[in-house]
Amino acid sequence: MLEATDLTKKYDEVQALDGFSLSVAAGEICGLVGHNGAGKTTFVDMVSGLLRPDSGAVLVDGVPPHETRGEIGISPQHIALYRPLSVREHLELYGRLAGLRRKALKAEIEELATAMQLTSFLERRAGLLSGGQQRRTQAATALIHRPKLLLMDEPTAGADPETRQALLDVVKQRAAEGAAIVYTTHYLNELADLKASLAVASHGKVIARGSSAELLDGLPGEVRVRTTDHEYHRATTDPTAALMAVLAEARGTVESVELRNPDLDDLYRSLAVSDVH
Amino acid sequence: MSTDTLRVPEPLIRAGALIKYNSLLRLRDPSQLISYLVAPMVFMVMFQPLYTKALDYGSIQAVTGQLMMFSVFAMSIVANSIFVEREWLTWDRLRASRAARAELLIGKALPVFFVLLIQQAVLIVFGWAVVGMPFPKSLGLLTLAMCVWGFALLGMGAMLSTIVRSRGDLFVACDVGALLISSIGGAILPVDLMPPWAQAITTFSPGTYGLSMLRSAVQGDVVGTLQPGVICLVIGLICGAVATFRLAHGWGRSHLV
Numbered sequence: 001m002l003e004a005t006d007l008t009k010k011y012d013e014v015q016a017l018d019g020f021s022l023s024v025a026a027g028e029i030c031g032l033v034g035h036n037g038a039g040k041t042t043f044v045d046m047v048s049g050l051l052r053p054d055s056g057a058v059l060v061d062g063v064p065p066h067e068t069r070g071e072i073g074i075s076p077q078h079i080a081l082y083r084p085l086s087v088r089e090h091l092e093l094y095g096r097l098a099g100l101r102r103k104a105l106k107a108e109i110e111e112l113a114t115a116m117q118l119t120s121f122l123e124r125r126a127g128l129l130s131g132g133q134q135r136r137t138q139a140a141t142a143l144i145h146r147p148k149l150l151l152m153d154e155p156t157a158g159a160d161p162e163t164r165q166a167l168l169d170v171v172k173q174r175a176a177e178g179a180a181i182v183y184t185t186h187y188l189n190e191l192a193d194l195k196a197s198l199a200v201a202s203h204g205k206v207i208a209r210g211s212s213a214e215l216l217d218g219l220p221g222e223v224r225v226r227t228t229d230h231e232y233h234r235a236t237t238d239p240t241a242a243l244m245a246v247l248a249e250a251r252g253t254v255e256s257v258e259l260r261n262p263d264l265d266d267l268y269r270s271l272a273v274s275d276v277h
Numbered sequence: 278m279s280t281d282t283l284r285v286p287e288p289l290i291r292a293g294a295l296i297k298y299n300s301l302l303r304l305r306d307p308s309q310l311i312s313y314l315v316a317p318m319v320f321m322v323m324f325q326p327l328y329t330k331a332l333d334y335g336s337i338q339a340v341t342g343q344l345m346m347f348s349v350f351a352m353s354i355v356a357n358s359i360f361v362e363r364e365w366l367t368w369d370r371l372r373a374s375r376a377a378r379a380e381l382l383i384g385k386a387l388p389v390f391f392v393l394l395i396q397q398a399v400l401i402v403f404g405w406a407v408v409g410m411p412f413p414k415s416l417g418l419l420t421l422a423m424c425v426w427g428f429a430l431l432g433m434g435a436m437l438s439t440i441v442r443s444r445g446d447l448f449v450a451c452d453v454g455a456l457l458i459s460s461i462g463g464a465i466l467p468v469d470l471m472p473p474w475a476q477a478i479t480t481f482s483p484g485t486y487g488l489s490m491l492r493s494a495v496q497g498d499v500v501g502t503l504q505p506g507v508i509c510l511v512i513g514l515i516c517g518a519v520a521t522f523r524l525a526h527g528w529g530r531s532h533l534v
C-alpha cells in the first residue's frame with residue numbers, strides 16, 4: 001500500500017531525511033518511532049503530499065501521493081481545528097472534501113461518533129473542547145472517509161487514558177478492515193497494544209524494521225530488588241542468574257522483587273545509542 | 278431531488294463545502310463587519326454638512342469617501358480569514374485533502390468577497406436613504422465598480438495575510454495600511470482640496486482609484502469608472518497572484534506537490 005524508497009530532504013543545513021525507506025502493507029499497523037528530529041513528521045508530510053522529496057519516491061497504492069489524496073487520512077501532530085466550527089461540522093467538511101455524499105456521510109458520522117465517544121459533544125464548537133476531545137475530533141476527521149492509508153502523527157499526545165483507548169480501538173478496527181496505518185508515537189506501550197510492526201527512525205532514516213518479537217530478541221531485561229536499605233537494578237538477559245546475584249549482595253530485608261522483560265523502550269534506547277555511536 | 282441522486286460533480290461538492298464552512302466561520306465572527314458598517318454610517322452623517330459646503334459633489338464624497346475608507350479597513354476581514362488558517366494550522370490539512378488548489382481558493386475567496394460586497398451595498402443604500410446622496414444613475418455600473426473594488430481589496434488583503442509573520446504584524450499592516458491608503462486616496466480630505474504636493478502622491482494609493490471609480494459610478498460616468506477600474510483590477514490581480522503563490526506553497530517547510 002505504501003512504498004517509500006530512499007527519500008531525502010534537506011532544510012537549509014538540516015538533513016531531515018537521509019535515505020528514508022519504508023513499506024507498509026494493507027492491513028498493517030506500522031509504529032514509526034524515533035527521537036525528536038528523526039524525520040518522522042517530515043516523512044508524514046511527504047506521504048501526505050505536502051512536501052516534495054529532494055530525491056527518492058513515495059507511492060501510495062502504486063501512484064504518487066498527490067494523485068491519491070482522497071485515499072489518505074491524516075491526523076497531524078498538532079491540533080488543527082477550526083475553533084468556531086462544531087465537531088459535526090468538522091466531520092462534514094472533511095467528509096465532503098473526501099467525496100462522501102450526504103447519506104454516506106451521515107452514516108459515517110454516526111458510526112464514528114459512537115466509536116470515538118464523540119456523541120456527547122458532537123454539536124460543541126472545537127474551541128470549547130478539552131484537549132482530549134480535540135484530539136479525538138482531529139483523529140475522527142482523518143478516519144471519516146475510511147482511507148486506505150492512515151497517517152497518524154502522535155495522535156494521542158497529551159490525551160487521557162479514555163481518549164487513548166477509544167482511538168486505539170478504532171485504529172485496530174480500521175487495520176482489520178484492510179487499511180495501512182503509519183502510527184508515530186513516543187508512547188511505545190501503545191504500539192504493543194496495537195500489535196504494530198515497528199520502524200525505528202533515527203537521523204532521517206529507518207534503522208530497524210520488523211515485528212516487536214524480532215527486534216526485542218536478545219535485548220536485556222531488568223531485575224529490580226527493593227530492600228529496607230536499598231533498591232537494586234540490574235540489566236540482564238539471564239534473569240534467574242541476575243536475581244540470585246542481586247540477592248546474594250543485597251543488604252537488609254527484601255521488600256519486593258521485579259523481573260522486567262525487555263520492552264520497546266529498551267529497544268529504542270539500544271538502537272538510538274548504537275546509531276549515535 | 279437530493280444531491281445523491283443528482284450526482285453533483287465532486288469538485289462542485291468540495292467547493293460548495295468550502296464555501297459553506299468558510300461562510301459559517303465569517304458569520305460566527307461578525308464583529309469586524311458590524312463595526313465597519315456602523316462607524317462609516319456615523320461618519321457619513323457627521324461629515325455630510327462639511328463636504329456639502331466645500332464641494333459640488335459633497336454628499337457623494339461623504340458617502341463614497343467613508344465607504345472607501347472602511348472598505349479598506351474591511352480588508353482585514355479578508356486578511357484575518359486567511360491568517361487564521363495559518364494560526365490554526367488548518368491550511369495544510371485542506372491542502373492535503375482531495376480539493377484542488379482552485380477549489381481551495383474559490384472556497385476561501387468567495388465568502389469574504391461577498392462580505393465586502395454586502396458592506397459596500399449597505400453603505401450605498403444608507404448614503405442614498407439617509408445622507409442624501411443622489412440615487413446612482415446606473416446600478417449596473419455601480420455594481421461593477423463595487424465588484425472591481427472588492428476584488429482589489431480581496432487581493433490586497435490576501436497578499437497581506439500571506440506575507441506577515443505574526444498576528445501583530447497583520448494588525449499593524451491592516452490598520453496603518455488602511456489609514457494610509459484611504460487618507461492619501463482622498464477619503465478624508467478630497468483630492469481636489471489637497472495641496473499640490475499631496476495631490477502628487479495620491480497617484481500611489483490604490484484608494485485614489487477606488488474612490489474615483491466609485492464616485493464616477495454613482496454619477497453614471499462610464500469612462501470615469503472604467504479607467505480607474507482597470508488599475509484596481511491590475512492591483513487585485515498582482516496582489517492575488519502573490520497570495521495564490523504563497524497559499525499554494527504553504528508556509529515554513531511545506532511545499533505543495
